[in-house]
Amino acid sequence: MAINVHSPEAVIRESRLGAITGYKGTIRELAAQASCGALKNRERCFTQTSACSSGCAQFYLSGIVDAAVVNHAPVGCAADAVYNNTANKWGEKIRGWKHRNINLISTNMTEEDTVFGAADKLRDAVREAYRRFAPKAIFVTTSCVSGIIGEDIKSVLDDLRAEIPVPLAPVFCEGFKSKVWASGFDAAFHAILTTVVKPPAKRTNxxxxxxxxxxxxxxxxxxxxxxxxxxxxxxxxxxxxxxxxxxxxxxxxxxxxxxxxxxxxxxxxxxxxxxxxxxxxxxxxxxxxxxxxxxxxxxxxxAVEEYIKTEKARLAPELAEIRAKLKGYKAVVGMGPSFGHNYMRVLQELGIEVVWGATWHFDQHYDHGVCPESTQQLADSTVNIPVSVCDQQNFELLNVLHGLKPDLYISRHGGTAVWATKMGIASVMVADEFTAFGYQGILDFGYLLLDAVTNRSLAKNLASRLKLPYTGWWLRQNGFRFLAEEVE
Ligand code: SF4
CATH class of the missing domain: 3.40.50.1980 (Nitrogenase molybdenum iron protein domain)
Structure with a gap:
């Protein structure tokens, strides 16, 4: 079995899925090298900031409505809680729920704690989380600091089990362990699988x-x-x-x-x-x-075939109209690997030429052992698209955008969309994961893109008034110069 639920922690993506964060080539080369095991990560000798797996795990777990998260870390590692709370508010609004803040507290580890340990602080924080939120489960997320000092989180939680009658789950997601922040999703799921999920009593619909x-x-x-x-x-x-x-x-x-x-x-x-x-x-x-x-x-x-037939007949004329209007536009995509390779296909369906696809990492294979389906589908199609892999390194992306001057930049992260806008490129940030969902979704997405390419005044005005931190000299350089040469 690829996934060991008897181990206390999930194996990181680099080791489990051959995930990489450094690459430049084409979609066909990427898929071909991944399929035969020849794909190697190209390290960078320079990087800008990125995200981390601990933040990712905290984000995902703090969305469980009746659980609590204790982040065993310096308080800065919980800085994303502000965004998590905002995202939570958005989801609550969709459901018509009353707003409540996410249940997350930090142990606020200090310099002294790195020398003497902070097991007592953690114990108190878990007790406090139980007292304050009365949760049905408590997840303790780790950090670089608690990981480096080797804090024995598992033993602390084992001791507390006699006192706190809800599942207490360690979530091993130290940021330094993996350059792929999605490893944090796996760590979160691993904790849920090993402490919350019960063996099935029956099979339901x-x-x-x-x-x-x-x-x-x-x-x-x-x-x-x-x-x-x-x-x-x-x-x-x-x-x-x-x-x-x-x-x-x-x-x-x-x-x-x-x-x-x-x-x-x-x-x-x-x-x-x-x-x-x-x-x-x-x-x-x-x-x-x-x-x-x-x-x-x-x-x-x-039943599925019948639904597909009806829906496709319904959307065909409108989709053809939108395609005709979007034909000839060029786009660059910058997203996580699964969304990125899927949205590249969606843009092609809308008649847009994808001139570059950057993804924040790439899994050479999934846990079921095959090259990601969306990557393979793109590689098998008629157009070979230039692609790169970077953990959201804006200095690489901006040079790509400067060189290609696309009509559109489609991303899923505000941290990159804003830079394209400042360069005068119309940008769409796909914050909602259901943007372009299915048959109606592609029509709605098509109209959204039409709006973006036909009204560029925001990007134009911003670009004319702002000075980028990247100089003209840098933008003319090969943005991939810090990637190590490929090794055989
Ligand atoms: S866990 Fe590590 S990488 Fe993540 S925010 Fe904390 S110090 Fe930074």
Missing amino acids: KVNMINFRGSARETIISLLNRLDLEPVFIVPFSTVAELSKIAEACATISICGTLGGYLGNALEEQYGVPYVKTLQPHGVAGMDSWLRGLGAATGREA
Whole structure:
């Protein structure tokens, strides 16, 4: 089995999936090298800031409505809690829920703690989290500091179990361990799998839908109900009780291959819940693939085909109109690997030429042992797209944008979209994971892109008034000069 649920921690992506953060080439070379095991990471001798797996784990786990997160770290490691709270507010609004702050506290480790340890502080923080939030589970996320000093978090939680009657889960997600921040998702899922999920008592018609905020939940509920299935949206906005039962589901689907692979494959390997391993449900080809995968996993092939036929007939004329209007525009994409390679396909479906695709890492294979489906699909298509892999290194991206001067920059992270806008390039930040979801979604996304390319005044005005920190000299350089040469 690829995933060991008997180990206290998840193996990082570099070791488990051959994940890399440094690459420049084409999509075909990337897929070919990954498939034969010849792909090597190209290290950088210079990097700018990036994100970390601890922040990623905190973000995901703090979305569980009745759990608490204790971050055993200096307080700065919890700085993203501000964003997490905002994202939480957004999801609450979608559901019409009253706002509450996320349940997250930091142990606020100090310099002294790095010498003498902070086990007592951690013990007090877990007690305080239980007193303050009355959670149904407590997750203790690690950090570089607690990891480097070798704090024995597991023993602290083992001792507290007699006193605190809810699952206490260590989440080993130290930022220094992995350059791939998505390793934090795996660490979060590993903690859920090993401390919250119960072996199945029965098989239900529920489908685990792994996602972030779930803005398309009404659409998905109605779609799955047509198939006599019931989605359970996990992990954010779910409860500990719901999570404890996910091994009873009849299938697992995900909005993102990077996000869902660990939990989906672990549930399949451990409890026989089929994980739908297809393209992401963005755009037409993605939705076709995702629905057919779900139909095959649950024995609903005929109903799925009927739905696909009806929906595609409905959207065809409008999609053709949008394609005609977007034809000839050029775009650069900068996103996580699964979203990036899926949105590159969606842009092509909309008639846009993708002139570069940058992804924040690349998994050479998923936990089910194959090259990511979206990467392979792009590599097998007629156009060979130049691609790069960087953990959101803006100094590389800005040179790509400066050189290619695309009409559009499509990203999923504000930390890069803002720079393209400041360069005068119309940018769309796909913050909602259900943007371009399925058949209606691609039409809506098409109109959004049309708005972006036909009204560029924001980008133009910003560019004319701002001075970039990157000089003209730098922008004329080869932005990949800090990547190590490829080694055989
Ligand atoms: S865990 Fe490490 S990398 Fe992450 S914020 Fe803290 S110090 Fe930085």
